[in-house]
Amino acid sequence: MKKTGSYLGQNFITNPKLVRKIIELSKITVDDIVYEVGSGRGSLTHELCKVSKSVHSFELDSLLYAYCKENLHFKNLDMVNGDGLNEKLGISFDIFVSNLPYYESRRAISWLCQKNFKKGIIMLQREFVNKLLSKPGDKNYRAISVICQNRFSTRILMDIPRTSFNPIPKVDSQLIELCPKTLSLSKNTIDNIQFLFSFRKKTVSFVINYLNKNYESNIDPNKYSDVKSSKIANLPPYNILNLTMELKANVRETVTIH
Template sequence: MKADTKKLVQEHGFVLKKKFGQNFITDRRIFEEIVEKAGITKDDVVIEIGPGAGGLTAQLAEAAKAVTAVEIDIELAPVLKESLKEFSNVELIFADVLKWDLKTYLQEKYPGESIKVVANLPYYITTPILMKLLEERLPLRTITIMVQKEVADRIQAQPGGKDYGAITLAAAYYAEPKIVMTVPPHVFLPAPKVMSAVLHLQIKTRPGAGAERISAGSRDACPADTEPDLYPELSEQAEKYLFRVIAAAFEQRRKTLLNALSNKGIAPKEKIKAALSEMALPEDIRGERLSLVEFQQLSGLLAEKE
């Protein structure tokens, strides 16, 4: 019998903390749908970030081979121990996930396993946690996270829209993101003032633009089987340069790409003009119009011309 979240919290006299962004889901149907959307099976080891009162954790434990739940608030220990007492495949770790060495943990405890992350992330710290999971090149298959709907919209945005930005491109570089469900405020304790969404990210076998279908020069579709040769995996140095270019493009997003990049010292204007010309892009184009493929090609051309 799964414990009732509201009742469990009240019985233990637990006070939810604003500093940790604690909003616990109270509807069991939401737990079930998240597990379904995450595609959890008995072959999977799940890393859950922010288990809260353990409602989702219990649902994950029923579906998965094993669950490691990482919680920052040690005062939730008695709540979690009670709500998860019937499950022998759950390990509780009380730590700040941003400081915890997840890579070493997975290498030592679960080498070669199918690893999936599921999380109801505090909204104030969504981006740092997501980028840690992506940038550390962890052996993950998928990441399924509850985030503010506005943030989810930005992460899966398309070029040219108001939501499109640096976080969109960073997520697309490492994964294929998709909003799989929306969640109303009333299913949380306490209820947030915003809509939430569950975002499912399928991790790419290799990072970069290879999974995209757009040819940077022509902006037309290109065959998927030609993409790996067109867009080989970047070196660490080239990757860092790519994200410098992306950051500069969106730091002053209303400026033209030419001005935004030259103002941030990415390259002299003449070199940027030459690269845009080679890509058949107009000099007055803004960064928000470029796809990941095009940013990757542009950064490669600018690096060559240095």
């Protein structure tokens, strides 16, 4: 096959044992609708079709899409040449599976937070997984940590050797499982969490005063008296989500917060 996809940052799974292990850990049933982002050369897509009710598989690279269309012949497969993380797509699914380029990781997590589904199985860079699981006060604790932990229970399923991919990446990878534990988060909520983390080194008291002054909000600082001296970066995810809800309720609709 002609070399493709390098400009999209893709690393293709070349280890058949890894593909089988991913399928085993995914625990997909014949009743499940699978949503795959990043078909690649179709090695995982092929096995997903065997164990599921149907597969919607998205590939942005036109040459890879054509390769999969030519070589994957399953009646339960819907191959799409496009961006599977397009917010306008309204496809319902049970299981999300992805080996997408790592630069799309943050976007993928934010997109999934807005969806209702049973489970996500994703290959990610180990460093990014550390961010997802980081605790308040950790150096890697970021907005994406709060977003993910409010929405999902996250579990590391396995470490993935670099040699399982072609080309061999310069970073270590992990397979994780995301299980929704709350209602989906809106894009506005996600944007507001990211906004709050632009003040990650500031105290809650400072942020509330700033918002009340500059955004004409009416947040009662007494509601946060127990954490007013805490920095945003030291707040647990649920505290940050509560403050985000205050933004939504008290900031004028004409003000856009990013």
